[in-house]
Amino acid sequence: MSKQLVVLNTDAVACCEPLAQAALDVSQAESLAPMFKALGDPIRLRLLSMITSAEGGEACVCDMTPQFDVSGPTISHHLKVLREAGLIEGDRRGTWIWYRPMPAALGALAAVLAVSQPALV
Amino acid sequence: MSKQLVVLNTDAVACCEPLAQAALDVSQAESLAPMFKALGDPIRLRLLSMITSAEGGEACVCDMTPQFDVSGPTISHHLKVLREAGLIEGDRRGTWIWYRPMPAALGALAAVLAVSQPALV
DNA sequence: TCCTTGTCTAGATGTTCTTCTAATCAGCCG
DNA sequence: CGGCTGATTAGAAGAACATCTAGACAAGGA
Numbered sequence: 001m002s003k004q005l006v007v008l009n010t011d012a013v014a015c016c017e018p019l020a021q022a023a024l025d026v027s028q029a030e031s032l033a034p035m036f037k038a039l040g041d042p043i044r045l046r047l048l049s050m051i052t053s054a055e056g057g058e059a060c061v062c063d064m065t066p067q068f069d070v071s072g073p074t075i076s077h078h079l080k081v082l083r084e085a086g087l088i089e090g091d092r093r094g095t096w097i098w099y100r101p102m103p104a105a106l107g108a109l110a111a112v113l114a115v116s117q118p119a120l121v
Numbered sequence: 122m123s124k125q126l127v128v129l130n131t132d133a134v135a136c137c138e139p140l141a142q143a144a145l146d147v148s149q150a151e152s153l154a155p156m157f158k159a160l161g162d163p164i165r166l167r168l169l170s171m172i173t174s175a176e177g178g179e180a181c182v183c184d185m186t187p188q189f190d191v192s193g194p195t196i197s198h199h200l201k202v203l204r205e206a207g208l209i210e211g212d213r214r215g216t217w218i219w220y221r222p223m224p225a226a227l228g229a230l231a232a233v234l235a236v237s238q239p240a241l242v
Numbered sequence: 243t244c245c246t247t248g249t250c251t252a253g254a255t256g257t258t259c260t261t262c263t264a265a266t267c268a269g270c271c272g
Numbered sequence: 273c274g275g276c277t278g279a280t281t282a283g284a285a286g287a288a289c290a291t292c293t294a295g296a297c298a299a300g301g302a
Contacts, residue, residue, distance in 0.1 A: 026167070032166060036158075036166070037158065037161025038161070039157035039161070044154075045154050061278080071261075071262065072280090073280075074260075076279060079280095080280085110231050194294095218249065
């Protein structure tokens, strides 16, 4: 129940030039869109930002859940969406489950959005 | 019929540090999520990439519509979603309507996703 | 003026998403 | 072993979304 994630991303991570330089083809768009869709919810965006900015590079579900007004299973569902989009990965360590970001996937999304000349920075 | 778009973005464009540096607060997440959601559909992603990469910095609806398998009104609907997310803007010029990207909004999204030290790569 | 072409709006329909409660699975400790 | 806490899965209900057809509006040419 967690295999198809890999498939999606291997494509997408290796994917694309900035939008400003070349139009995406159909398959590139279909690889990238699910990742953007996963970011298209405020709860998931906050979860991802908590995970990405956490000290040590990973965050425990137990620390994140109390910061939201929704139920535990709902948080679990959103984490699963992020996981299946290839943006994060998690593993159990003893009692708790820890999530960390997948920098390559995030980097790919950022690269696609990059305004033409990042080199100038 | 094109005023409320501006409202959303003024916030969001000025928004946020990279995810890796600080967790988003609730209002930042709620400003950014609709933009990512707008990108979360392959058709909209292709439309945006056509507009952004078009010569002259803008693209005519008449050139984009034939490249998709869906009806004209469906394309129009997706352009409206991108418009209301503040990612593009359009205006009629004679018979045709031309769309152009809003670089500040795209830049804001890219900045949020930016992985902290791309320099290390 | 009327007709044609390009684009958008309105309304309907089937699908997908978000969230909940209830139940299940995994690890820890007495 | 038995019970406890943490997290996920299952299933259901309601909201939101993508798409279509039909109709309306705008601009240009005969």
